[in-house]
Amino acid sequence: xxxxxxxxxxxxxxxxxxxxxxxxxxxxxxxxxxxxxxxxxxxxxxxxxxxxxxxxxxxxxxxxxxxxxxxxxxxxxxxxxxxxxxxxxxxxxxxxxxxxxxxxxxxxxxxxxxxxxxxxxxxxxxxxxxxxxxxxxxxxxxxxxxxxxxxxxxxxxxxxxxxxxxxxxxxxxxxxxxxxxxxxxxxxxxxxxxxxxxxxxxxxxxxxxxxxxxxxxxxxxxxxxxxxxxxxxxxxxxxxxxxxxxxxxxxxxxxxxxxxxxxxxxxxxxxxxxxxxxxxxxxxxxxxxxxxxxxxxxxxxxxxxxxxxxxxxxxxxxxxxxxxxxxxxxxxxxxxxxxxxxxxxxxxxxxxxxxxxxxxx
Ligand SMILES: Cc1ncc(COP(=O)(O)O)c(C=O)c1O
Numbered sequence: 001x002x003x004x005x006x007x008x009x010x011x012x013x014x015x016x017x018x019x020x021x022x023x024x025x026x027x028x029x030x031x032x033x034x035x036x037x038x039x040x041x042x043x044x045x046x047x048x049x050x051x052x053x054x055x056x057x058x059x060x061x062x063x064x065x066x067x068x069x070x071x072x073x074x075x076x077x078x079x080x081x082x083x084x085x086x087x088x089x090x091x092x093x094x095x096x097x098x099x100x101x102x103x104x105x106x107x108x109x110x111x112x113x114x115x116x117x118x119x120x121x122x123x124x125x126x127x128x129x130x131x132x133x134x135x136x137x138x139x140x141x142x143x144x145x146x147x148x149x150x151x152x153x154x155x156x157x158x159x160x161x162x163x164x165x166x167x168x169x170x171x172x173x174x175x176x177x178x179x180x181x182x183x184x185x186x187x188x189x190x191x192x193x194x195x196x197x198x199x200x201x202x203x204x205x206x207x208x209x210x211x212x213x214x215x216x217x218x219x220x221x222x223x224x225x226x227x228x229x230x231x232x233x234x235x236x237x238x239x240x241x242x243x244x245x246x247x248x249x250x251x252x253x254x255x256x257x258x259x260x261x262x263x264x265x266x267x268x269x270x271x272x273x274x275x276x277x278x279x280x281x282x283x284x285x286x287x288x289x290x291x292x293x294x295x296x297x298x299x300x301x302x303x304x305x306x307x308x309x310x311x312x313x314x315x316x317x318x319x320x321x322x323x324x325x326x327x328x329x330x331x332x333x334x335x336x337x338x339x340x341x342x343x344x345x346x347x348x349x350x351x352x353x354x355x356x357x358x359x360x361x
Contacts, residue, residue: 005320020244027232078102112144141288167188167189272286
């Protein structure tokens with residue numbers, strides 16, 4: 001079996017996978033209730049929040065939908081601040097549910113410019129919420145969420161954050177940075193297979209909920225909250241993934257959040273330095289280059305698809321290609337969750353051998 005170096009799903013420690021082999025239990029019984037309370041409490045520590053926090057049985061996209069349908073009404077104006085493919089998806093969900101989306105797009109590979117956000121908020125006082133991606137997985141850019149949040153809160157708007165590929169790996173103090181809804185998903189830095197989204201909900205988001213009229217059922221926060229009070233979820237949860245998460249959270253808390261964030265920073269640097277040492281360039285503006293995924297630009301004559309294939313077949317390392325307009329133009333190295341500097345050094349060594357074979361000629 002090879003090394004999975006895509007930005008999710010990520011590799012899972014053996015103990016985490018073994019937890020999923022446990023027999024099923026009653027998801028409405030006391031044993032599950034205890035696990036759910038425990039997992040929720042531990043997640044709150046890693047989100048650095050005292051807000052409500054819910055597990056939803058879906059992938060991250062379901063969590064983004066939950067953020068929107070629980071806080072907004074059709075016709076509400078939302079500022080969609082995007083730097084890549086996943087930001088566009090967040091906006092698309094809002095649009096599908098009837099929000100009036102005001103796009104503020106930045107060139108892919110660049111980070112959000114804070115003054116532009118301020119100008120956009122000044123220009124349209126009726127904006128109700130701002131949608132933003134902390135870590136844009138498609139381009140390998142981490143936005144300065146603290147600065148974005150400061151501006152959004154200066155204008156007293158709701159801040160809905162896609163933190164799917166950052167929470168638990170890159171620092172995100174949800175309460176200090178006033179995130180009204182922050183969304184992540186199990187298959188990213190949490191070292192758990194896909195199947196759960198985790199969302200935090202601030203008191204201001206609850207106030208917005210009271211007035212929000214978008215249609216919702218499966219992701220309704222009130223149902224999630226009232227069931228959680230009984231140690232349950234409204235619908236049958238992905239029980240095995242919750243077992244796995246329970247183990248991974250213990251591992252994460254043992255390592256400590258500050259150490260996890262520092263490890264990702266070290267690993268990210270190994271990836272960036274390694275890529276540059278091979279004469280390749282980073283797709284992201286380096287100041288904002290992500291510590292969970294490194295996007296690498298093709299140089300003249302390099303066939304990215306061929307490179308990814310050689311790395312997979314000859315080195316048993318799975319890398320990710322580019323998405324949408326970036327297909328064939330970049331490749332991405334995922335380094336989040338269960339990852340060390342050595343794992344990424346091995347990727348760089350494999351690239352060194354594979355690169356000369358991956359020309360277009
Ligand atoms: C930043 C970001 N947003 C959204 C998503 C979508 O999440 P999912 O595929 O779990 O629905 C991803 C997944 O890669 C992501 O990285």
